[in-house]
Amino acid sequence: MISLQTGQLSSTQCKIELEEYKELLNKYSEIDETTLQDFFIKRPQLILLMGRVVGIDAPRKYNNELPIINKYRADFVVADQSQSIFSFIEFEDAxxxxxxxxxxxxxxxxxxxxxxxxxxxxxxxxWYIHLASNIQTQNMKSEFGSFSIKYFGALIIGRNSSLQHGDCRERFDHRISKSLIDSKHITCYTFDELYDAMEDQYAILSSFGT
Structure with a gap:
């Protein structure tokens, strides 16, 4: 059974951790994958907020370095309270x-x-192919407590600056927007774009005073 921690978004703590993330991005032009993973592991609010960005409207469960039905491993997993909707997130270096x-x-x-x-x-x-092939199987039931789940996948990689050359930005955006795997898009952000998207979600969160 997948093992997840429980958390809740707090606008106050989110703001602190977002500022720390912004400082990290501003301080280094390049950041290795391990540094980024360790940074997020120590900041659960960022993990939950990232879940909102990747498709979980009310993220309450999360963890890092989790197996996906005994075959693959996700750097971060975020889910709703009922654990019926999941986001599986892969980090590469920036x-x-x-x-x-x-x-x-x-x-x-x-x-x-x-x-x-x-x-x-x-x-x-x-991940998408493996999850789809296990829908309605005992493997899915054993791992997630249900024969079927709703899920999203995301890749976070690179910096905005690397997309400023030639037609790189156009090709990146086109590949992400036009590619479908098992009728699903793969969400893909640079680490700068992730910050911007999380800041937008923070603005929504803080407007409710949570």
């Missing part, structure tokens, strides 16, 4: 060559997709 290689392919005059992006994106694809 470097200038995380999404596209730094050097142009001389034969095509484009920046090739980076191995780091392809690896992270493929991870989420594998």
């Amino acid at each position: 470097k200038n060559n995380s999404i596209f290689n730094k050097n142009i392919n001389k034969k095509t005059s484009t920046y090739p997709w980076a191995n780091r992006f392809e690896h992270g994106y493929s991870q989420v694809v594998d």
